[in-house]
Amino acid sequence: MALVLLPLPVLVAMAPQSFAGGGTRRWFGRGEGQRAEAQAAKDAAATAFYELDTAQRDLRISIETITAVDNSPAARRAAQGYEELGRRIDEVSLGYITAVDSHDLDRDEVDGAAMSRARADLVRAKDELDRVKGELDRFAQGLGPLLQGAETQLARLAPAVERARQALLGASNALDGVRAQGLTADDLAARLAGLAPELTKLNEGAGQHGVQETIRRADEVLRKAEEIRTEAARLPERAAEIDKRLVSLRTRAQAITTRAEKVDPILSELRRRYSAACWQDLQQVPEQAAQSVRQAQVKLREAQQARDEQRWADATSRLGTVRALLDGTDAAVSAAGDRLQRLDAVSFDRQKEVERTRFAIRDAQRLAMAGRHTPDPRHAGPLDDAVARLERAVASLEGRHPDWWHFLTETEAVRETAARVVQEIREARGTAGG
Template identity: 75%
Template sequence: MTATPGTPGTRPYPQPSAARPRRGAAPPRGALRDALVLLTLPVLAAPVLAAAFAGGGTRRWFGGRAESQRAEAQAAKDAAAAAFYELDTAQRDLRISIETITAVDDSPAARRAVSDFAALGHRIDEVSQRYIQAVDAHDLDRDDLEASMASRARGELTAAKDELVRVRQELERFGDSLGPLLGKAETQLARLAPAVERARQSLLAASNALDAVREKGLRADDLAARLAALSPELTKLNQGAGQHGVQPTVDRAERVQREAGAIRAEAERLPEKAAEIDHRLVSLRTRAQALTTRAGQVDPVLSELRRRFSAACWQDLQQVPDQAAENVRQAELKLRDAQAAREAQRWPDATSLLSTARALLNATDEAVSAAGDRLARLNAVQKDPQAEVERTRFAIRDAQRLAMTGRTTPDPRHARPLDDAVARLERAIGTLEGRHPDYWHFLTETEAVRQAVARVVGQIREERGAGH
């Protein structure tokens, strides 16, 4: 529509006789919608109230049929103006809905809605132009208005009004079809402002947490660097969804909130972490000293093993004293490096070095304990080998009873490994014969037999459980 009020050669757009709000005064909009960047879509030109009667002066009145037709034409003109105003209002309202959808949704359905709205806009322009032409074609205030001309004006204005009403109904049906898209878009828009505010508050909380730990003498340089890296993200949040889009802005806000929250949590835990590292340093130093003492006791144990048992019972323990001493030495070096990292407040380095020192001391503890445990187990089996035999036979018999429960003959899958376990036990017992029995081989064999039997028991129970 190109005609505007006040343009030479055109007539102001008529309005109903009753006073109506100017078209330019849009109804109140929600805060979320006001924030959107307006799309360029066709909108009706603003109608201007036209005087029902010619301004200034008087007009002669003629009774009869002409005045009756004039009144009917004027009523048709007012009705058409009201329909024109209602269509304009509906189009403006729907335009806001389209803007809301396109601000957050680039799906095919959203693009189709924009295209359909533009097509409706062209249809609105066409019927509005015919309405304006009908108004411009007839001066109902003329003194010499004939009844036939008034009747013709009434017919054209009524037809224009009917067209305006039909198009408004089309527009309303189209608006109803936008319900799902509009609801989704408004939900996303409703998340925008709270998400951005939460991100800003998280950044502020992280900054305050860093200030608090610095007051305690902790630098937290790595956390400060991570917080500084979020500065460009904050700039984009401040630029707003109009520049970066609603969904990308919501996603960015949530990402900033998560990262700032992690920085804050780590900063708040930093004093506790420093105290924990200090405690671990003291604890591991004490443990290293204790293991040095225990490692010195391995040689007497090895001497007794060599004196009383065959070489197969102790050969694998020969390197324990030297390896224990080396492990303790390496652990002490790592502890010194960890102390230096702690003083430099290189927390990840300190934590890693402490973990390495602990692993070295754990290995040393296991090796030193293995020598003493070996001697104790060999003493026990040398004194009473039958106890180990009975323990193993009991495990086999128990598995055999389970295999026969509810059956007249055992399942070969269970019977075969149990039979093998019996034969293996007998062979292990045979190794005890002779002048220098290999007690360690005997112990490892009986333990292996019990493990094989335990696997059969587990298989039987699993199968029966699945059967139930």
């Protein structure tokens, strides 16, 4: 076949088609402009789709953070709202994918009308994506307080667990320290061993037991381990304190025994010099004192045994019983000597006791009249009764065998009445002044 040479003007006229290849798209004209617009709409829709997908992933992380920590109604509503929003996202995403799949913008034979439809579908898909993206953004903003609370809880999780582990280690080291001093601390060791299951659950993590429960467990383990460590650290001091109390209470029991032996002579003197009413209530003091001291010595031996066996709580309890027994015995033994001393003093000079009591009454009467023309009946009545009671007590001393002890108890009761009235007046005036 011969090569035919064409004129230059003809070659120039054919150039746009022949250089591009037969049947290729045209690069100029209305159709290509529509294709470009459709492609721009497709690119914009793709961007909107990407932004929505990214925002949904971020929101999912926020929801997972909240639900991992918070089981409140608000958190449950947030999770439900996220699910509903997810369904709308799926719908508009499907609409976008359908629009993209329905229009092949790269095919040469697509006409202008098809390009317009493609552009319209893609713009509509983008608008739907943007609309749902706006809903998602508003929903995410509403999660602010819930998310902040959840993140705060999560921020506490790791430090709380670590503090619990360190507290357990500290308690274990403290136990080792007191054992090195010869103290067994078996009860503390048992309490520490009882925390082992809790440590196992802490190690299993929040994924299995929940964030809030794990934090609660960590705080509880921390508290109990700190108690064990503190008690272990104080154990040597506690042992020394118990030893000191054992010695002190033994010495006191011996001293009270010696003093109790002097009660019988005091009772003899009371019986010889005063009426029966003055000493009858003291008759059983020697026997009761001896019995109490014997009980105290038994408890002391039990306390010593508990200390030797390092049963610290039992030792402390027994020592408390010993102290109570000796306190009561000491008071009873002292009462006999005090009774004789007071009876001797009042029988020698009754007027001193009478004047002391009258002074208390007059002092209360002056306060009751301060700033008043007449006293308040609530105060005047008890004071008038106190005056009469004192007069009866003085009159009761007439006779061959006066009951001096009754006289002393009556004057003491009168002074207590006066003191009570004074207190009531001051409280009433303090309230009124306030």
